[in-house]
Amino acid sequence: MSPSSGALTRPEQDESSPAGHSRIRALVPLAGVAALLTAAWGIAAWVADALPGPTATVAQLWEMAADGRAGSILWRVAVFMGVSFAIAMVLGIAGGLAISMSRWADRGLSAYLAALQAMPTSMWIPVVAILLGTDVWSLGAVVTLGAVPAIMLGTRTAVRNVPPLLLRAGRTLGERGTSLVIRVVLPAALPGIMTGVELGWSIAFRSLVAGEIFSGALSGTGIGTVIARSRRTGDLTEMMATIVIVLVFSVVIDRWVFSRVQAHLRARRGLVDPGLPH
Amino acid sequence: MSASVRLEAITQSFARRGRRRAALSGVSLDIEAGEFVTVVGPSGCGKSTLLDLVAGHTRPQRGSVTVDGVAVSGPGPERMIVFQEHALFPWLSVQANVEFGLRSAGVDPASRAGTAHAWIARVGLADAAHLHPHELSGGMRQRAALARALALAPQVLLMDEPFSALDAPSRDRLHVELQDLWRETGTTIIFVTHNVREAVVLGDRVIVMSSGPGRIMGEVSVTLPRPRVVESGRVVDLAQQVRGLLDEADQMGIAAPREGQDGYVTI
The missing domain is CATH 3.40.50.300 (P-loop containing nucleotide triphosphate hydrolases)
Structure with missing residues (x-):
């Protein structure tokens, strides 16, 4: 099966076949690309002496898994991102709804939000570190605030794109005010809001690592300690292993959370082309 | 009425x-x-x-x-309005679409489901109650929209x-x-x-x-x-x-x- 045809038919298969058969088939392209990337990495490591190859990294990963360091990094990244991002989602979606309801607020805020979204959030790290101290949650604040503008703007755009006909239908059926927002505007805007959320997630992750680079143990996830150690010793094996851990974490979140939610939202709304034959 | x-x-x-x-x-x-x-x-x-x-x-x-x-x-x-385009909520099933207005009117869940079911059956969509609007034909969508409007006894x-x-x-x-x-x-x-x-x-x-x-x-x-x-x-x-x-x-x-x-x- 070619990767492209797999990508086209996957959502339908997810829905129609209850067994894990299609799910495994959907993983084939993912595993294939992983193999290709590993091969490229091997060649790069063979050319560049300082870069540890896949074998050395896997050995290091094995060691880190055995002594609990890998699990600890994964666990702490998950908790840190989970908490910070949950707060960002609540603030971002609520804020986005608020600015889409008020023309005045939209005109006043949107330009600044767009600028904040484009600006590297890591610029706030020194400010926050001095104001709030080098505490775990001072980086949490940076990560949260980095994600909020993207989620707010995504929500605003999604709410603006809600078909007016659905709002009229909602009003005709007796909804207004807050309950119209909850029962019509939010569900209608959800696919668009999810796009903003995904963008916010990637910005949040960048902010996290930027914080780690800035100051060793700022977030307490352990990534900073690894960065500091690699810088000191010049040995990149542990660093590469940590990169692999973070990469796996990102892929898992993307595949098993964001893609799933998007596919589900789109399938329910009839936004997925079932493909031929009709 | x-x-x-x-x-x-x-x-x-x-x-x-x-x-x-x-x-x-x-x-x-x-x-x-x-x-x-x-x-x-x-x-x-x-x-x-x-x-x-x-x-x-x-x-x-x-x-x-x-x-x-x-x-x-x-x-x-x-005063219910049925639009040229069905205006059904795409994220809700036919059943939930017909119940939408009843819920706004504060009808309790049990009689809501009953009323919606009766109207869905009346317009000939009993077998399609669990489907979403995009799974229906144009005629079925307008039937569902009609049921949604009539369920509120306008x-x-x-x-x-x-x-x-x-x-x-x-x-x-x-x-x-x-x-x-x-x-x-x-x-x-x-x-x-x-x-x-x-x-x-x-x-x-x-x-x-x-x-x-x-x-x-x-x-x-x-x-x-x-x-x-x-x-x-x-x-x-x-x-x-x-x-x-x-x-x-x-x-x-x-x-x-x-x-x-x-x-x-x-x-």
């Missing part, structure tokens, strides 16, 4: 690209409780504006709209060209079913269309409108026995009469665009 609708000397205009355009000019219309009135006219004659006014989505600039003697001040569950049912996007067989079937539903519920129906025969088939009275700005040209009362079908000879004859009124509007220099042009009237 039905209510009378009274529009008095309505004048309405919109600003479009900085210029004011009159949509309705001095429109007065009296509709009795339980009457089935159809409004026919070319696109842009203000038919939809008329429904919006009764539904409470817009307010008249001049004139008044009353339902059972009470001035319309906003949307309300006693006193006035406003229909804005609801069947114009359907294929002819579905439309013919829905014509017959709508006449049955009207007889059963006794609700007042104002049905807007640009299809002259459809107007004659459905209405007790056909109101003929002209565009630029919209005004009432005249009306034709239809006393043929129900249910009527579009192929019936007497329907075709009456449709000619309605057509004649539209042509008169044309000769008076009021635009009733012809076939092939923007907003033409089909017969």
